[in-house]
Structure formats: C-alpha cells, structure tokens
Amino acid sequence: MKIMSDLLSQLIEKGVLQKGIWETVYLTFVSAFFSYIIGLPIGILLHVTGSDGIKPIPWLNKVLGFIVNIFRSIPFVILMVAMLPVAKFVVGTSLGNKAMIVTLIIAAAPYVARMVESSIKEVDKGVIEAAQSMGTSNFKIIWKVLIPESKPSLIVGAVISLVTILGYSAMAGTIGGGGLGTIAINYGYQRFNNDIIWVCVVLTIIIVQLIQELGMMLAHKTDKRINK
Amino acid sequence: MAETIIEVKNLHKQFGDNVILKDISISVEKGEVIVLIGPSGCGKSTFLRCLNGLEPIQGGSVTLHGEPVLYGKKSLTKIRQHIGMVFQSYDLFPHMTIAQNIALAPLKVQKRDKKEVEEETLKLLDRVGLAGKADSYPNELSGGQKQRAAIVRSLIIHPDIILLDEITAALDPEMVHEVLKVVLDLAKSGTTMMIVTHEMAFAKAVADRVIFLDGGEIVEEGTPDEFFDAPKTERAKQFLKTFTYSD
Ligand SMILES: Nc1ncnc2c1ncn2[C@@H]1O[C@H](COP(=O)(O)OP(=O)(O)OP(=O)(O)O)[C@@H](O)[C@H]1O
Ligand SMILES: [Mg+2]
Numbered sequence: 001m002k003i004m005s006d007l008l009s010q011l012i013e014k015g016v017l018q019k020g021i022w023e024t025v026y027l028t029f030v031s032a033f034f035s036y037i038i039g040l041p042i043g044i045l046l047h048v049t050g051s052d053g054i055k056p057i058p059w060l061n062k063v064l065g066f067i068v069n070i071f072r073s074i075p076f077v078i079l080m081v082a083m084l085p086v087a088k089f090v091v092g093t094s095l096g097n098k099a100m101i102v103t104l105i106i107a108a109a110p111y112v113a114r115m116v117e118s119s120i121k122e123v124d125k126g127v128i129e130a131a132q133s134m135g136t137s138n139f140k141i142i143w144k145v146l147i148p149e150s151k152p153s154l155i156v157g158a159v160i161s162l163v164t165i166l167g168y169s170a171m172a173g174t175i176g177g178g179g180l181g182t183i184a185i186n187y188g189y190q191r192f193n194n195d196i197i198w199v200c201v202v203l204t205i206i207i208v209q210l211i212q213e214l215g216m217m218l219a220h221k222t223d224k225r226i227n228k
Numbered sequence: 229m230a231e232t233i234i235e236v237k238n239l240h241k242q243f244g245d246n247v248i249l250k251d252i253s254i255s256v257e258k259g260e261v262i263v264l265i266g267p268s269g270c271g272k273s274t275f276l277r278c279l280n281g282l283e284p285i286q287g288g289s290v291t292l293h294g295e296p297v298l299y300g301k302k303s304l305t306k307i308r309q310h311i312g313m314v315f316q317s318y319d320l321f322p323h324m325t326i327a328q329n330i331a332l333a334p335l336k337v338q339k340r341d342k343k344e345v346e347e348e349t350l351k352l353l354d355r356v357g358l359a360g361k362a363d364s365y366p367n368e369l370s371g372g373q374k375q376r377a378a379i380v381r382s383l384i385i386h387p388d389i390i391l392l393d394e395i396t397a398a399l400d401p402e403m404v405h406e407v408l409k410v411v412l413d414l415a416k417s418g419t420t421m422m423i424v425t426h427e428m429a430f431a432k433a434v435a436d437r438v439i440f441l442d443g444g445e446i447v448e449e450g451t452p453d454e455f456f457d458a459p460k461t462e463r464a465k466q467f468l469k470t471f472t473y474s475d
Contacts, residue, residue, distance in 0.1 A: 135308035
C-alpha cells in the first residue's frame with residue numbers, strides 16, 4: 001500500500017503544496033497588516049471617544065460602533081461575495097488573491113478594531129490620569145501611554161486576529177484565490193483524495209501553532225508586569 | 229510679597245445631585261504646606277482633583293498664577309505642567325522603567341534636553357534614596373519605593389505646587405515613614421504642597437496650615453498647633469478623637 005496518493009506526490013513534486021503554504025501565509029499576513037492599518041486607529045478612536053475615554057465624543061463613538069457592528073455581524077462567506085464589487089473597484093479584479101485580500105481586510109478590520117479597543121480598555125484609569133495630570137496632551141497619551149501600556153494585550157489580540165484571518169483565507173478558493181484551503185477543496189474534496197485534505201489540515205494546524213507560540217512568546221516578553 | 233500660587237474662590241462641586249463641596253475658598257501661597265484633613269468621603273480627593281482640572285466644577289473658580297483652570301480645555305495641558313500630583317495608588321506606568329516613568333513628562337511634554345533630564349532623574353532618585361533603581365520596572369519595587377519614584381516623577385516637571393492625595397494610605401506601616409520623610413524634606417526645602425493625609429503626627433509636623441473639611445465645607449482652619457491642640461469646633465474635636473487611641 002502506498003502512503004501517498006499519486007496526486008499528493010505530484011502536488012509536492014510540482015511545488016503546488018509549497019505554493020499553497022506560501023499563499024496562505026501571505027494572504028493572512030498581508031490582510032492582517034492592512035486590517036491593522038485600518039482597525040488600529042478605529043479601535044483607538046472607539047475607546048478614546050467612548051464614555052470612559054480621554055475625549056468622549058458620543059456621536060462619533062456611536063457611528064463608529066454601529067459601522068463596526070454591522071460588518072462584524074455578517075458571516076464571512078456572505079460578506080466576501082457582497083464585497084466583490086468593492087474588490088473590483090480597489091484592485092481592478094474580483095478574482096484571485098488580490099481580490100481575496102481586499103475582502104479579508106474588509107472583514108477583519110472591524111474585528112481588529114474591537115480587539116484593539118478591548119486591549120486599550122485594560123490600561124488602568126489611574127495611570128491615564130497620572131499622565132493627564134502631567135499635562136500630557138490626548139494625542140501623546142495615545143502614543144506614549146495607551147499603546148505602549150497595552151502592548152502585551154495588543155500582541156495577544158494580533159495573534160487571535162491572525163488565526164481568524166487565516167481561517168477566513170481558507171475560503172479564497174471560492175473566488176479563485178490560492179492557499180491551503182483551495183488545495184484541500186480542489187484536489188482533496190472534489191477528487192476524493194482524503195490524504196490531501198489531511199495534509200492541508202495538518203499544515204494549517206502547524207502554521208496556527210507557530211503564529212500562536214511566537215506571538216505569545218513576544219507578548220510575554222513585552223509584559224513588564226509579571227515577574228520573570 | 230507673598231506670591232499666590234493657587235486661588236480657589238467659592239468652589240462648588242457636585243456629582244449629579246450629590247453636592248460634595250460647597251463654597252470653598254482657599255488661597256495657597258508660595259512655599260506653603262497645607263494639610264487637608266477630614267472624614268472619609270468628605271471630598272478631599274475630589275477637591276484636589278478640581279485643582280488640576282481632573283474634575284469639572286459647577287461653580288466658583290480655580291486659578292493658578294491667575295490663569296483659570298478650566299476642565300476639558302486645551303489650556304489645561306499648560307497649566308498642569310505647573311501642578312505635580314501624587315496619587316494613593318502610585319499610578320506609575322507599569323511597562324516603563326522608573327527612569328522612563330520620570331522622563332516622560334519632561335521629554336515628551338516639556339520637550340527638555342534629554343541629557344539634562346537624565347541627570348536630573350538620577351539626582352532626584354538619589355535624593356529620595358532610590359539610586360540604582362532607574363532601570364527597574366515598577367513591579368520590581370516595594371510600595372514605598374514606588375511612591376518615592378512617583379514623587380520624583382511629580383518633582384521633575386518643576387511644579388509650582390504638588391498635590392499629594394493620601395500617598396501612604398496603601399503602604400505597609402514600615403514603609404510609611406520612608407515616604408513621609410521625603411515629603412518632610414521637600415517641605416523643608418520650600419516646596420509648596422497641598423497634602424491630604426490621615427497621618428495626624430505627620431500632618432502636625434509638616435503643615436503650615438491645617439484645613440479641616442467636613443460636610444462639603446471648611447469647618448476649621450489654623451496652624452497645626454491651634455488645630456491639633458486646641459480645636460475650636462465640636463466637629464474637629466470629634467474627628468480628632470477618632471485618632472486618639474493611637475496617640
Ligand atoms: N466620580 C464620582 N462620581 C460620583 N460620586 C463620586 C465620584 N467620585 C467621588 N464621589 C463621591 O464624592 C464623595 C467624596 O469623595 P472623595 O473621594 O473626594 O472623598 P475623600 O474625602 O477623598 O475620602 P477618603 O478619605 O475616603 O479618600 C464621596 O461620597 C464619593 O462617593
Ligand atoms: Mg480620597
């Protein structure tokens with residue numbers, strides 16, 4: 001009995017699987033990066049303009065919260081399809097990895113915003129007042145106190161976001177993108193090669209574990225509140 | 229001759245319908261050490277917080293060197309650089325070293341020279357007995373050490389006045405002394421301070437003037453000798469009695 005099906009050994013020989021790993025990692029990290037560019041400021045604003053924030057602006061807080069909630073309440077598969085015209089507008093095509101990245105960003109940015117908001121919320125109120133009482137402006141409190149003081153929690157949030165985005169990215173195949181999810185569907189599920197599905201599952205688990213372990217190590221290292 | 233640092237006129241403060249402070253007027257002169265005492269919940273912390281605009285006020289005025297302290301206004305950041313504040317819970321930034329904690333305001337707010345700030349940090353740390361702790365993180369310090377670091381953090385901005393709110397209340401008894409010694413030392417060197425404390429012996433030793441707050445108003449005001457040895461009002465007498473078992 002053969003350990004590998006012919007198709008699986010072919011996929012490895014032709015580098016399809018390796019490319020799939022790379023595409024999954026690439027889709028995940030590039031989307032996460034842009035999701036943070038959008039989600040980080042929104043998350044900060046959500047906290048800062050909230051009722052316990054350093055600059056409460058109720059209407060802005062409500063509007064932002066509303067938009068974020070809307071996007072967060074739509075299941076990803078539906079959002080992905082609905083956002084294809086947006087992807088076409090932004091990257092010129094509604095097919096492939098680039099379009100996938102656009103839809104991933106739209107789905108993940110609001111998620112990231114909530115993660116960031118909850119991390120920043122953890123910064124002790126007394127510490128913020130101490131900064132205020134020294135004459136620190138709100139802008140500097142954000143940069144010099146809120147972000148540095150919530151760094152470990154922000155990193156933990158980033159790990160969770162990355163894993164979530166990685167999960168979403170598995171649906172890239174639906175719109176002609178790549179990655180391990182696409183391989184599992186196209187070669188495994190549709191051609192009845194269970195071993196290909198399992199290889200993709202194991203590879204995904206390994207990637208998730210790596211992100212998780214490295215991220216948590218980093219979070220632990222930046223946390224100065226714990227005695228080591 | 230005497231230079232007024234803070235002038236409070238007819239201050240009125242309430243949370244919702246709950247009136248905390250009514251018609252308080254105080255002026256603090258340069259070099260003066262005022263100790264504010266009163267029963268728990270009478271509004272001492274709230275009063276201090278009104279002085280640097282951490283709380284909005286509903287009536288009256290607070291001025292620093294004639295400049296109004298206006299809650300929520302941009303001008304506050306300037307005014308606050310002249311008012312140091314030390315809190316009961318230290319409130320050091322946990323992810324910054326002691327030196328970074330101290331240098332934040334002078335470097336990022338006051339934009340002072342890095343080298344000069346570093347030198348002053350070390351000098352002040354040495355002065356409060358924390359030489360060698362510059363690169364420690366707050367959680368590596370004892371409560372008393374943290375509070376002394378917090379005092380340095382308030383001193384380095386060269387404030388015109390320092391507000392201290394029960395800075396030893398969270399400390400183990402053996403650490404209270406080391407912190408209060410630092411404050412006494414500051415008083416001797418002419419630092420203007422407004423101190424809220426429940427340490428009566430300390431209050432007596434450090435104060436130029438004692439203000440007794442109760443029911444939202446100043447009930448009695450006088451030198452420490454007058455106040456502690458011959459309180460005029462019944463309420464002050466009652467309040468002081470609650471401390472006698474320890475005296
Ligand atoms: N943010 C707030 N909202 C509503 N009520 C408040 C708030 N802060 C304080 N209070 C109330 O104001 C009153 C005065 O509180 P404050 O903390 O100023 O008292 P205190 O004299 O400092 O007491 P202690 O000696 O216990 O520190 C208390 O009744 C308190 O419950
Ligand atoms: Mg208090």
